[in-house]
Amino acid sequence: MVQCLDPPLDLAFAALADATRRGIIDRLGRGHASITSLADTFQMTLTGMKKHIQVLERAGLVVTQKVGRVRTCGLGKRGLEAEAEWIETHRKLFEARFEALDDIISEIEQERSNDSAS
Amino acid sequence: MVQCLDPPLDLAFAALADATRRGIIDRLGRGHASITSLADTFQMTLTGMKKHIQVLERAGLVVTQKVGRVRTCGLGKRGLEAEAEWIETHRKLFEARFEALDDIISEIEQERSNDSAS
């Protein structure tokens, strides 16, 4: 519950901050795939795809196993629990503060005019 | 619903991939704050904090207004809806694939032994 520092969150959010990697997760959700087939799907070199997979692996979102010459990728055990929790928790803050948006200025200018009136 | 490309998601997830910025959101959820006070809270130079705020602003997670010499920051209208939706959608994929983790190898080795048997 208490989340001091949280490098896992850093890694996971960073991994999700790329459309290709989100696409990979999407793809792996429909079954595992080799690096070659992923590279083909996303029109990228093998090496480029391997880097993306490494990022996802470091974040715990993807696991891979090499059998023979093929490395097969699948979704990781870690899931997106922690990320979902952080977002849900903070989504409420946004909703609560929703109307504060336009009020920031008027509040402050209120204070200013009070000050100048004193 | 259909999310082709989604640069907003890129920006938001990238913004969340930093503990300091998550801390800023946390802080702004309890009321708006000036850049100076945020810089003080997070023990950082003004310029450094301003950059973080810019990242959050580009992602639409924070809004700022300058009144006089003070720029006040608050949570943005955008919220975390799209991010929550993406994560919730894909969280299910992880759960569904949960047991596939250890099965990847055995499945493939099964195929291999079938092949060698034929």
Place this chain on the structure above:
DNA sequence: TAAACACTGAACCATATGGTTCAGTGTTTG
């Protein structure tokens, strides 16, 4: 066993990040 295949690693490149310092600009405030 030679060729094709799947991956791996090193090196390179352009750009972004996360931070700093320093030198402004514009706003209060004494």
Place this chain on the structure above:
DNA sequence: CAAACACTGAACCATATGGTTCAGTGTTTA
């Protein structure tokens, strides 16, 4: 009006990202 204040912008730095090519290594397969 001068000093202090809050921010802004430019420049710099080290490291990371997202991609490439090229040259391996190890595995199948014909």
